[in-house]
Amino acid sequence: MRFANIAGRASLITASGAVDVARASELRFPAQPELLYEMWSDFREWAQTVDSSNGEAYQAKDLGAPSPRPSQVFALALNYAPHAAEGGFSPPTEPLVFTKFPSCITGPETEVTIPGLTLDWEIELVVVIGKFARNVKAADAWHYVAGLTAGQDLSERSVQYSGTPPQFSLAKSFRGFGPTGPMLCTPDEFVSPDDLALSSQLNGVTVQSSRTSAMIFSIPTQIEKISAICDLRPGDLIFTGTPEGVGHRHDPPRYLQVGDVLTSSIETIGELRQTFRR
Numbered sequence: 560m561r562f563a564n565i566a567g568r569a570s571l572i573t574a575s576g577a578v579d580v581a582r583a584s585e586l587r588f589p590a591q592p593e594l595l596y597e598m599w600s601d602f603r604e605w606a607q608t609v610d611s612s613n614g615e616a617y618q619a620k621d622l623g624a625p626s627p628r629p630s631q632v633f634a635l636a637l638n639y640a641p642h643a644a645e646g647g648f649s650p651p652t653e654p655l656v657f658t659k660f661p662s663c664i665t666g667p668e669t670e671v672t673i674p675g676l677t678l679d680w681e682i683e684l685v686v687v688i689g690k691f692a693r694n695v696k697a698a699d700a701w702h703y704v705a706g707l708t709a710g711q712d713l714s715e716r717s718v719q720y721s722g723t724p725p726q727f728s729l730a731k732s733f734r735g736f737g738p739t740g741p742m743l744c745t746p747d748e749f750v751s752p753d754d755l756a757l758s759s760q761l762n763g764v765t766v767q768s769s770r771t772s773a774m775i776f777s778i779p780t781q782i783e784k785i786s787a788i789c790d791l792r793p794g795d796l797i798f799t800g801t802p803e804g805v806g807h808r809h810d811p812p813r814y815l816q817v818g819d820v821l822t823s824s825i826e827t828i829g830e831l832r833q834t835f836r837r
């Protein structure tokens with residue numbers, strides 16, 4: 560199943576276009592995407608019965624975040640060995656987890672205000688939780704996943720490294736620093752949800768390109784480790800880490816500037832597109 564937030568309304572994306580969930584279900588399910596995660600298994604069951612020939616056209620500019628009001632947003636640092644190495648770090652032996660504060664989450668096509676001189680990109684696969692999760696074992700973890708989407712973990716590096724130890728969470732939570740979308744795909748949409756091509760392009764030039772199978776801590780392991788400490792709630796997000804090729808580690812460093820166009824893609828899920836202003 561492919562699911563999107565179109566102008567704030569939960570929608571199924573079918574071969575014929577978008578189907579509005581509240582209307583097609585005659586209000587059995589709510590219009591607000593954020594409420595659907597509380598009833599995800601019922602929703603998925605109903606979605607299989609929907610007539611997919613009645614989809615309507617929609618515009619990319621109307622897409623919002625698939626999970627627009629997560630109660631928590633977890634994110635992993637240094638979860639790809641080459642990215643750890645480009646920063647001069649050893650691969651972590653335990654997941655390094657920080658938060659992007661939920662107010663930074665946006666839809667897939669946005670204009671972002673540059674807050675400083677060192678704004679950087681990080682394409683990431685994002686997990687959307689579909690079921691309350693506490694002490695979940697890795698072997699069961701996919702049952703707690705509503706689906707996968709793409710995310711940009713935009714990062715202001717000067718703020719991030721302004722002190723010791725570094726300050727990840729604020730540096731990665733400026734307004735607009737969490738683009739997500741363009742849609743959520745349930746795990747069965749993928750041949751292998753553990754092995755997806757992901758990349759980012761700056762003004763059409765590829766700057767990051769890897770596969771999610773290169774993660775140090777897999778999605779099931781992340782859910783096991785996090786849910787041993789924090790309860791995961793429906794709609795919560797996990798940014799699963801970025802591969803090598805961030806601008807901060809270019810020589811010389813390359814930061815985002817007015818006029819840049821950043822696109823970020825994950826196979827099957829689609830593309831994010833950010834432009835930048837002062």
Ligand code: ZN
Pocket residue numbers: 634635636681683712798800801
């Ligand atoms: Zn990141």
